[in-house]
Amino acid sequence: MSDKAVVIFSGGMDSFTVLNRAIRDGLDVYALTFDYGQRHVKEVNFAQNACEKLGVQHKIVDISAIGGIIAGSSLTANIDVPEGHYEAESMKQTVVPNRNMILLSLAVGYAVSLEASKVYYGAHSGDHAIYPDCRPEFVKKMQDVCAISNYDPIDIVVPYLESSKIDILKDGLKMGLDYGLTWTCYNGREHACGKCGACQERLEAFEKNNVTDPLTYEV
Incomplete structure (x- = not known):
């Protein structure tokens, strides 16, 4: 296996930081973005x-057809996106059933085809509650499965x-990243709404780092 890595890159600030971290780790990076029918498909652009x-090799994959069998999320259905803190109970409305398992499975398949040894994704502690x-x-379970699901192991x-x-x-700012x-x-x-949980968590991160968010907000 090589030093190639696939990075699941949504276009958000977490995966953007992960992408740049993988680049700085000296890996040959292949970014993979999914259009799964999300209302914020703007992130794909x-x-x-x-x-x-960044000069990174990039593929956009349209899997929006899964919306026909996966329902109930305010990110993919005609349901209002809840407002409030990211860890609030109401944010469960934003869960897309089995999303990361689906995306990781596809990314692992791509990694195998590239003879890459790693797949990166941007989960963080703020996501754990919801x-x-x-x-x-x-x-841990995905790492175990992806170590045995192909002839060559893929590290998550x-x-x-x-x-x-x-x-x-904080780490991204140390790398000099442009979050615009x-x-x-x-x-x-x-413009960003400034009210949904994702916006509030982002704004909190900028505030705690004493930096102004380069995005424009409605509020």
Whole structure:
């Protein structure tokens, strides 16, 4: 196996930091972005633009047809995105059933075809309360499965699994990253809403790092 790595890159600030971390780790990076029918599909355009600026090889995969069998999330259905803190009970409405297992499975298949040895994704500690497929126990099981599911093992790498978004941003700022290239808001409007859990967590991270968010907000 080589030093190639696949990075699941949504276009958000967490996966943007992961992508740049993998680059700085000296890996030959292949970014993979999924259109799964999310209302904030605007993030896909941000992902494409960021990869062009970074000179990273990038594929966008349309899997939006899964919306016909996976329902109930405010990210993919005509349900209002909840407002409030990221860890609030209401944020469970944003869970897309089995999303990360699906995305990781596809990314692992891509890694095998590239003869890559690693797949990176951006789960972090702020996700643990609401998203089961971002928790350490899920990551451990996926690592175990991906070590045996193909002739060559694929390592699932989650560099910020125990880090907060505040810590992720801190590391990205040390790398000199431009977060104006990222999109976080769960609403895909012209400007970020500033009210959904994703926006609030992002704004908190910038505030705690004493830095101004380069994105424009509605509020």
